[in-house]
Amino acid sequence: MAAPQSPGSSSSRTASDTITLGRALLWPAAAAGLGMLLIYNSIGFPADDKPPAPPSMAAPAPLYVSSAAPSASPKPAAPSVGPALPRSVPTRLRIPAIVVDAPFTPLSVGASGRLDAPPPNDKNLAGWFKDGATPGERGAAIVAGHVDTTTGPAIFLQLRFLRPGATVDITRADGTVATFKVDTVETFSKAKFPDKRVYADTPDAQLRLITCGGNYDKKVRDYEDNVVVFAHLDSARKA
Template sequence: MALFGILMIFKPLNGPQASAPLPPRAAAVPRPAGARPVPSQAPSAQAGPTQSESAQAEPSEAEPSPSEPVLGFSPPTRLRIPAIGVDAPFTQLAAQASGEITPPAADDQNLVGWFNGSVSPGEHGTSVVIGHVDTKTGPAVFVGLSELPQGSEVEITRDDGVTVTYVVDTIEAFAKDRFPDDLVYGESDDAQLRLITCGGAYDRNVMDYTENVVAFAHLESWQDED
């Protein structure tokens, strides 16, 4: 198998908003037992209660504003994607002076990297996770990413013991020389996740793949270790 390459130009997360709208969200899936739902970011399409209904309604605790953090900062420690058999530890990745993100170790088939210039999983914003599609010795952790079904769950355990669950909205493939930095890395008003690997054909002239595969996902729920 060819050595996987995944150096991508990074657009700062405090830069301009995405130049194109994010993909539509998939239908909600059942939450795991004991999970806390993420407050809806979209206004309700239903009409408001009548005056008599409002008078009879019991007072309720106000839901958090979409602008408030869902969770605080905590680095990720474990990634699980049951639909494609992923169960892998994390390493932290940093951007080079050139703006490219250093990928995970090329000789580890079961390792994913969290880009530490992005928010931690569960926080408002865009969290970025990168993994290899293959190595010199065989398939790697994200070999099945391009086939991940819409609506699949992505579970990330954090250092604080909280497990966050994202739901996959869509999978897209982009030519590396036309990679949409703002769309993939751009700011978000809610909690988003990007899973990134290589795809397309392997170009032996440059020893790299021609495309990047990106899974777009949104935060569905979280639960404490307790």
């Protein structure tokens, strides 16, 4: 999908950064074959991907998200395990290890039949799929964020540097803070994205943080990979 030119720059490069986020997103009670596809379109230059550093590090380029129409997630058929919380929308995301502190915006299906994106000019905003599991609820909650924007480095620029055991705190509208613990951080080729592994429903409360990654291919104007953080609900407390 072609992305618009960066405002005010006739020499800026354009980039279409496609993230395959689930051509086969299968919920146990959903119709066979129904899936979800998130597409990030990056405009400008590839992100300056470096190990964690002070948040002032520079890296231009925006991301943009759209998706094939997903369906709401029913409760999993498998027996429930582990801690879980009732449904409540997320309001803020904090990841201390990579200095993330950002509000949420819900991602829903637009008039085009695709999932709308967080604003491409907002570098400090997380999006969550509002028709799936909410963070802390049983199932795999999906959170997506930009790597970079027209105004510089964005919320998930350093996502790939998270390590197992790192914590992700999500404040919810019901006044609770759900703390997730990172299990793995993996990079997948977009050509071989493991849809079922990332999107399959789960009997416990899990979280997926997803963004672009890998090399930036100038010829196809696209990042080659996706970075996915797999995490599970570890605890909850009052905000």
